[in-house]
Amino acid sequence: MIRLENLTKHYGSFVAVDDISLEVPRGVLYGFLGPNGAGKTTTLRMIAGILRPTDGRVLLGGDNVHDNPMPAKMRLGFIPDRPFVYDKLTGAEFLRFVAGLYGQEGDTVERRIAELLEVFELASWKDELIEAYSHGMRQKLIISSALIHRPECIVVDEPMVGLDPKAARLLKDIFRQFVSRGGTVLMSTHTLEVAEAMCDRVAILQHGKIVADGTVDDLRRQHRAGDATLEELFLKLTGGARVRELVEVLGDAGGSA
Amino acid sequence: MRQPSLWHVLQPKWRTALQRLREERSRGGSGKLLLLIAVGFLFWVGVYGVLYLILKHVRSAEELGPFLAAKILGLVLLSFVTILVLSNVITALSSFFLAKDLDLLVSAPVDWLRLYLAKLGETLLHSSWMVALMAVPILAAYGVIYRGGVVFLPYAVLTIVPMLVLPAVVGSAITLILVNVFPARRTRDLLSIIALGAAAGLILLLRVIRPERLARPEGFRNLLDFLAVLRTPTSPFLPSEWATNAIMGYLRHAPDPLPLILLWTTAAALVTLGAMLHRQLFATGFTKAQEGAERFVRGKVWRRTLGWLLTPLPVAKREFVLKDIRLFFRDTTQWSQLILLGALVVVYLFNINALPLHRGEPVGFFYVTLVSFLNLGLAGFVLASIAARFIFPAVSLEGRQMWLLRSSPLDLRALLWSKYWVGTVPLLVLALLLTGLTNVLLQVGPFMMVMGLVTICGLTFAIAALALGFGALYPQFETENAAQIPTSFGGLVYMMATIALLAAVIVALWQAVYAYVRAVYLGEPVVVDAWMIFWFVVAALLCGAATAIPLRVGLRKIESFEF
Numbered sequence: 001m002i003r004l005e006n007l008t009k010h011y012g013s014f015v016a017v018d019d020i021s022l023e024v025p026r027g028v029l030y031g032f033l034g035p036n037g038a039g040k041t042t043t044l045r046m047i048a049g050i051l052r053p054t055d056g057r058v059l060l061g062g063d064n065v066h067d068n069p070m071p072a073k074m075r076l077g078f079i080p081d082r083p084f085v086y087d088k089l090t091g092a093e094f095l096r097f098v099a100g101l102y103g104q105e106g107d108t109v110e111r112r113i114a115e116l117l118e119v120f121e122l123a124s125w126k127d128e129l130i131e132a133y134s135h136g137m138r139q140k141l142i143i144s145s146a147l148i149h150r151p152e153c154i155v156v157d158e159p160m161v162g163l164d165p166k167a168a169r170l171l172k173d174i175f176r177q178f179v180s181r182g183g184t185v186l187m188s189t190h191t192l193e194v195a196e197a198m199c200d201r202v203a204i205l206q207h208g209k210i211v212a213d214g215t216v217d218d219l220r221r222q223h224r225a226g227d228a229t230l231e232e233l234f235l236k237l238t239g240g241a242r243v244r245e246l247v248e249v250l251g252d253a254g255g256s257a
Numbered sequence: 258m259r260q261p262s263l264w265h266v267l268q269p270k271w272r273t274a275l276q277r278l279r280e281e282r283s284r285g286g287s288g289k290l291l292l293l294i295a296v297g298f299l300f301w302v303g304v305y306g307v308l309y310l311i312l313k314h315v316r317s318a319e320e321l322g323p324f325l326a327a328k329i330l331g332l333v334l335l336s337f338v339t340i341l342v343l344s345n346v347i348t349a350l351s352s353f354f355l356a357k358d359l360d361l362l363v364s365a366p367v368d369w370l371r372l373y374l375a376k377l378g379e380t381l382l383h384s385s386w387m388v389a390l391m392a393v394p395i396l397a398a399y400g401v402i403y404r405g406g407v408v409f410l411p412y413a414v415l416t417i418v419p420m421l422v423l424p425a426v427v428g429s430a431i432t433l434i435l436v437n438v439f440p441a442r443r444t445r446d447l448l449s450i451i452a453l454g455a456a457a458g459l460i461l462l463l464r465v466i467r468p469e470r471l472a473r474p475e476g477f478r479n480l481l482d483f484l485a486v487l488r489t490p491t492s493p494f495l496p497s498e499w500a501t502n503a504i505m506g507y508l509r510h511a512p513d514p515l516p517l518i519l520l521w522t523t524a525a526a527l528v529t530l531g532a533m534l535h536r537q538l539f540a541t542g543f544t545k546a547q548e549g550a551e552r553f554v555r556g557k558v559w560r561r562t563l564g565w566l567l568t569p570l571p572v573a574k575r576e577f578v579l580k581d582i583r584l585f586f587r588d589t590t591q592w593s594q595l596i597l598l599g600a601l602v603v604v605y606l607f608n609i610n611a612l613p614l615h616r617g618e619p620v621g622f623f624y625v626t627l628v629s630f631l632n633l634g635l636a637g638f639v640l641a642s643i644a645a646r647f648i649f650p651a652v653s654l655e656g657r658q659m660w661l662l663r664s665s666p667l668d669l670r671a672l673l674w675s676k677y678w679v680g681t682v683p684l685l686v687l688a689l690l691l692t693g694l695t696n697v698l699l700q701v702g703p704f705m706m707v708m709g710l711v712t713i714c715g716l717t718f719a720i721a722a723l724a725l726g727f728g729a730l731y732p733q734f735e736t737e738n739a740a741q742i743p744t745s746f747g748g749l750v751y752m753m754a755t756i757a758l759l760a761a762v763i764v765a766l767w768q769a770v771y772a773y774v775r776a777v778y779l780g781e782p783v784v785v786d787a788w789m790i791f792w793f794v795v796a797a798l799l800c801g802a803a804t805a806i807p808l809r810v811g812l813r814k815i816e817s818f819e820f
Contacts (some may be wrong), residue, residue, distance in 0.1 A: 048664035051819050070666045078664035084657035088587040089580065100576025101665040129587070145661070 001026045001153050001184040002047065006056035009042050009208075016042045018208035019056070024153075024186050024201075029179045031199030032188040035238050039208040040188040041081060044157050047186065048078040061152060074102065077146030079156040083138035087131035091122055091141050094130060095148055102149035109148070116144040119174075120167065135162040143171065153184035160191055172198055196230040206238050260368055266375040269358060289746050296749060297390075305394035312402040326399070327505045333395060334497035337388050338424055339459065343452045344384040345428025346435075350448065352379045353429060353539070354436055354546035363543060373535040377528070381425040392417055396504070403508035412507055416517060419524035420500045426524070426531040433534060436542040446589035453593045457600030496520060559583055573667055577675035581651075585679075594646060602691065605639065609695050623774060629701045630770050633709060634763050636691045637716045640684055641724075641755040648680035648724035649751055650742035652815065656734030659818060669815050673725065673808060681721040688717040704773055704783055708766070715800035716762060720755055726807025727751035729814045758803050765799060768792040 002024040009017040017039040024030045034040050045051045047058050049065045049072070058065040063072035085094055092113055099109040117123045120140040130138065139162045146154060154175070160168050175185050175198065189195050195202055196216055203213035212219050212233075219233050220226065228236070281289065315325045353359075353376050362372055396417070400409040432448075439447060492498060496519075503516035559579055567575045585591050612628065655662065655672070662672060692713040696706050731747020742748065769789040776783045 045660075048660070050660055050663040052817075070668070073664065073666040076664065078660070080660045084660065086580065086584060086658060088584045093580075093583065097576045097580050098661065098665070100572045101662070101667045103572055103666075105572045105576075 001028075001061060002030075002155075002186055003059040004043070004047070004056065005059070007043065007046060007053050007058060008055035009039070009046060009051065010054045015208050017046070017053075020205075020208075020210055021056075022203060022210065022213070024184055026152075026184050027179055027182050028200045029175055029185045029187065029198055031195040031202035032186060032205065033190075033192070033195055033202055033234060034188075034205035038205040038238075040205055041157055043205070044078075044155050044186070044188055045080075047155050048076065049073055050078075074149070075152040077149070077151035077154045079143055079146045079154065079159060081157040081161065083135065083142045083162075085130050085138060085142065088129060090127050090129055091117065091133070092126040094141060095145055098145040099148050104149055112148055112150075113144075116147060119170070120144055136164055136167065139163055140167055147174075151183075153186070154178065156185065156187045158189060159187060160189065160194060168194075192229075192231045192234055202230070204234060204237050211237055260371055263371060263375050263378070266362065266367060266371055267378065270379060293746060293749065296753075301394040304391070305398050308395055308398035309402065312398055316402055323505065323509060326403075327501055330395075330399065330504060331498060331501040334420065334500050335495065336459075337392070338420065338495065338497045341385060341388055341421065341424035342428050342431075343455060345380055345425045346431050347428075347448055347452060348384040349376075349380045349425075349429040349432040350436070352376050352383065353432060354543060359543070369536050369539065370532055373532050373539070377425060377429055377531070380429055381421060384428070385421045385425065389417065389421060399504065399508060405508050409507065413504065416500050416503045416520065419520040420496050422524045423496045423520075423527060426527040430531050430534055433538050433542055436546055437538050439545075449590045449593045450596070453597045457597045460597075460600050460604055496523065571671070574671050574675050577671060578679055581675060581679045584654075591647075598643065598687075601639070602687070605691065606694055606698065609698050622777060625699050625701055626705055626770065626774055629696055629699050629705045629709060630766070631763075632695050632699075633692070633712055633716070633766075634759050636688065636695070636713060637720065637759040637762075638756070639691065640688050640713075640717060641720050641752060641759070643687070644680065644684060644720050644724035644755075645743040645748055645751060648676070648684070648721055649728040649748055650733070651676045651680060651725060652729040652811070653733045653736065653742050656732060659734075663818075670812060673729075673812050673815065677721060677725055677808065680725065681718060684721055685714065685717045688713045702777075705770075708769070712762065712766060712796065715797060716759070719758060719800045719803035722804040722807045723751060723755050723758070726811035727754065729811035732818070758799065761799050762796050765792050765795040 002022075004020050004022040007017055007020045007022075008015070020039075020043060032040050032044070042051060046053050047060070047065065049058075049069055052066060057067075058072075060072040061075045063075075065072045086097075089097065095113045095116065096105075096109065099105065099112070113126075114123070117126050120143065122137060122140055122144070125133065125137065130141065133141065139159075143156075143159070146156070159171055159175075163171065172194070175187070179185055179200075187195075187199070199216075201213065201215050202219070203210050204219075205211070212222065214222065216230050216233070219230075220228060223233060223236065311329070312326055315329070316322045318325065362375075392413075396409075396413045399405070400413070405412075435448070499516040499519045502513065503520065506513040506516065559582060563582060564575065564579055567578060570578070609628075609632070662669075689710060692709045693706075696709055701709070727747055727750060728742075731745060731750065733742045733745050733747070736742055736745075743751075769792045772786075772789055773783055
């Protein structure tokens with residue numbers, strides 16, 4: 001469903017994403033992991049058609065996002081990490097506007113808006129300006145907007161940030177159901193417990209390159225990690241030794257204070 | 258605990274400013290800087306030149322000269338102080354209550370006085386730099402005409418600095434009190450309306466009292482009346498009056514230390530009082546500032562009216578237009594500028610009506626035609642300024658939401674299309690009103706009426722396209738305040754391009770108008786011949802090119818944006 005071929009992105013001399021190739025099949029929830037600055041957000045934004053790759057291509061359902069964007073983007077729902085929306089629209093108006101961008105209108109859209117706002121407990125806020133929404137409520141609204149046109153695949157950057165436990169649980173259930181019905185989710189997250197519990201497969205990104213990918217069991221086998229948790233595996237692959245040193249330094253500082 | 262220095266508290270601000278300069282330079286912005294300096298210098302020279310000529314003329318009047326010069330300076334400084342108070346009130350709201358660095362500063366162990374002085378300094382700088390720059394050519398003209406010498410330079414600085422501090426303290430204090438009464442975001446809305454309403458009122462008032470009468474003393478009943486008007490200070494308690502007395506006293510070689518002492522001691526006293534007020538009220542005000550503005554809105558009106566009218570459009574375009582209109586009318590800082598616009602249109606028509614063209618004697622056909630024709634350029638310039646304010650920022654304002662537009666299957670042409678028409682239609686109505694009413698007031702013939710209306714339509718389409726195109730070429734995605742976007746470098750380039758277009762169209766049409774005037778003058782029938790048609794076509798081609806090219810370039814630029 002989502003296919004990255006030799007995807008590369010340079011910012012001047014800095015290589016943010018370095019020749020990544022990845023295949024996310026239909027009906028799979030794929031976790032995209034990596035330390036800060038590894039290139040996760042840049043990759044997701046290239047998949048969503050927001051950034052143009054320096055090299056390589058992104059295919060969504062066989063259509064190139066950059067050469068044939070309309071059919072490719074019709075299949076996609078994108079949820080960014082920073083919920084910038086139009087503050088002076090109401091929640092319902094925003095969803096109606098997004099539906100319009102996908103060419104949808106009428107009673108079906110109105111029913112869908114009511115449905116989504118109900119599910120995310122925003123129904124009583126639907127006629128209020130978004131500027132009055134909390135961070136979590138904005139995040140819920142953006143998630144609703146990504147689902148409004150019934151996409152075939154969802155690309156989501158840090159979905160759990162700002163969500164209350166109930167909404168986080170709801171989102172996990174929605175993603176699992178979405179995948180069980182044949183949808184595809186590519187999700188970047190720092191919450192490794194979430195990734196371990198939810199994702200069918202994961203890819204670990206570091207310095208713009210994929211350093212490992214497969215199921216969590218595959219990764220354990222590949223790196224001879226026994227029963228290690230995903231967190232331990234992640235630290236091993238991305239420089240856990242340094243983290244331990246840091247913990248020791250901070251421990252000393254706390255002791256001397 | 259040792260407190261950080263003021264310099265340290267303000268460090269993120271000046272470092273950010275320096276970094277922006279560096280980035281600009283590394284992007285090859287030296288050319289931009291040079292252009293800005295050149296335009297600024299030209300503006301200075303213009304202001305200096307006009308005032309120099311006025312003061313030279315005024316100085317030649319032995320008795321009245323010094324009074325008239327002092328009166329002009331007093332009026333200029335009074336308008337500066339008025340503008341400064343309004344501007345400081347609005348700036349203080351951002352710097353003291355809404356700025357992003359406040360959470361960090363308020364949660365850090367920075368004492369209230371440092372915070373007050375740092376934020377007061379920031380407010381002062383942001384709201385006064387333009388006035389301070391504007392004062393340079395004005396004071397230079399006074400210094401040169403009255404032979405103030407080199408020492409006049411530090412003396413003028415010594416006089417102007419406290420005059421800038423006072424409105425900053427007063428403005429900040431007004432904001433502090435208002436925020437304690439209303440939530441900050443509501444206060445911002447309220448202030449936008451009050452400030453623009455006051456500015457509109459001031460413009461109307463200044464025009465209605467007809468200041469040009471001062472230049473015609475023969476209009477007064479006798480010399481004593483005129484002298485009385487000149488001698489009366491606006492108010493002996495106004496800092497602008499003290500500054501005027503200090504400067505004019507020095508220039509007349511009769512320096513009086515009292516106005517300077519008044520300026521400095523009042524500034525010091527007000528800063529102290531302001532700090533005490535800040536200590537008492539800031540914490541409560543800052544807490545209130547975290548409250549939101551109005552929450553509930555009635556949004557169905559647009560959907561039922563305009564939404565219904567736009568039904569034939571594809572859904573994406575329709576929703577885009579509706580969204581843009583809603584955002585405009587829900588943002589008080591945006592729609593409230595219509596008040597100012599209304600006042601400017603009234604003043605514009607008032608000025609045309611006040612022209613001494615219809616004073617009993619037979620109307621000079623040539624002058625009426627000339628004014629009507631040149632009015633096209635003037636109206637075009639007014640439309641360009643309005644487009645700079647309302648259409649130029651359109652693309653920049655989408656910046657933060659571009660993730661949504663770029664990840665959806667929206668054709669970016671639809672975005673540009675809706676932005677273009679949402680801006681062009683009201684501009685066109687205004688353009689037709691300005692030109693049509695002016696021509697009616699001037700009582701022009703049908704030829705000039707039709708030519709004027711058709712030309713202004715063509716110019717409006719081009720001006721809106723240039724505004725949108727240059728807005729896309731020079732986007733300001735980081736600026737949250739739409740009012741700051743047109744004052745950027747891109748805004749300057751847009752205005753220069755528009756003025757060039759206006760000049761080109763006026764020059765092209767002049768050939769046709771000249772043929773028309775000559776025919777009427779010689780009593781021949783007016784014939785629209787090949788020569789006239791050729792120049793009409795040239796003007797139409799200019800407008801067409803200035804519409805199509807910027808839209809195409811703008812679209813290409815939007816397609817290449819990366820976020």
